[in-house]
Amino acid sequence: MNKPRVICIGEILIDRFSEQPSESLQKxxxxxxxxxxxxxxxxxxxAKLGISTTFIGCIAQDELGELLVNLLKDSGVDCTGVQRHHTAPTRTVYLVRDKTGNSKLVGFGGREPGEFADAYLCAELLPISLFQEVDWLVLGTLELAYPKSREAVYKAISLAKFYDKKIFVDINWNPMFWINIETAFQTIMELIKYVNFLKLTVDEAKFLFGTIKPKVIAQFFSNLKGVLVTAGESGCSYYLGEYEGNLPAFSVDVQNTTGAGDAFNAGIISQILKYGIHSLADPEIIRKIVTYASAVGTLTTMKLGAITSQPTLIEVEVFLSTHYLKRDSIS
Incomplete structure (x- = not known):
């Protein structure tokens, strides 16, 4: 494997989707x-977009954990930093899909949110050499919900800062993961102080900042060099470098939206790596970057499965040559 360009740190789990579109778990x-x-x-x-990537997370010493590690490896992801927990199980989340393809988390199969292996990611076991090699650290906020994994997240941020790496955070807000929901807002806002690039949904932007304007959000923290706000079928808005804009969505038949934002993030990072961080001084390249990311995210909605639905480089190129953006976008 080539020297990794990106570390992604956090949870890997099983998404258990309802096979019947329904508003109710009981149905x-x-x-x-x-x-x-x-x-x-x-x-x-x-990895599918050709970016050498390593994953750091904690999984169980069980059959599901082994399955997930093998999937990462088969996708081309380095697993040097994967940790194993001997007693806590690999997390399974239950998701009910509605008729529009949107999914709602309804539980963890009767377990408490902090009982799973990913909550026990250990700071002392983080491979420091990986942080020396990469260009980017990518994470969400769910691992902040548990004391042990929160410590590991901040150790990772400290290493990224020490070695002068870019830090990208996707808020990925979900209250069901949090043990102490009362501390979530302040905990997340504290994290953003260390971030270079921030991605959040319209609802998350309203919740945290009271606005959906990326430039306004960026002004809350001087460290933010880029903010992306996604709005599903209404597209997205962005503030990158010193430029802001809105981008409509692509028009496709949506099967499921889970994982679309994660794929969008990959599209953004892959294109910044392609063009270089200096490219954020060019508004035309910025729009190309965001359009590409939108295509990656859109393709992921056209099949079931957050990972199995992800496109290859060639599939993205073909899609961009045959599909057009809608006229309406987030404003």
Whole structure:
């Protein structure tokens, strides 16, 4: 494997989707399992786009954990930093899909959110050499919900800062993961102080900042060099370098939206690596970067499975040559 360009740190898990579109858990009669977890999704998407990537996370010493590690490896992701927990299980999340393809997390199969292996990611076991090699550190906020993994996240941030790496955070807000929901807002806002690039949904932007304007959000923290706000079928808005803009969505038949944002993140990072960080001084290249990322995210919605649905480089190129953006976008 080539020297990794990106570390993705956080959770890898099983997404257990309802096979019947339903608004109620009680009406679901069968389920289908897919690998998932936002940082792992992004790692696999990056690898499929030709970016050498490594994943750091904690999984169980069980059959599901082995399956997930093999999936990462098969996707081309380096697993040097994967840790194993001998007693806590690999996380399974239950997701109910509605008729529009949107999914809602409804539980963890009767377990408490902090009982799973990913909550025990250990700071002392982080491979320091990986942080010396890469250009980017990518993470979400769910690992902040647990004391042990939160410590590991901040150790990773400290290493990234020490070695002058770019830090990209996707908020990925989900209250069901948090043990102490009252501390979530302040914990997340504290993390953003160390971040260079921030991606959040419209709802997350309203929740954290009271605005959906990326430039306004960037002004909350001087360290933010880029902010992306996604709005599903309404497209996205961005503030990168010193330029802001809105981008409509592509028009496609959506099967499931889980993992689309993670794939979008991979598209953004892969293109910044392609063009170089200096390219954020050019508004035309910035729009190319965001359009490419939108295509990667859109392709992921056209099949089930956050990882199994991710496109290759060639599939993205073909899609961009045959599909056009809608006229309406987020404003």
């Amino acid at each position: 679901v009669t069968s389920w289908q399992d897919f690998p998932g977890g936002a940082p792992a999704n992004t790692a696999c998407a990056l």
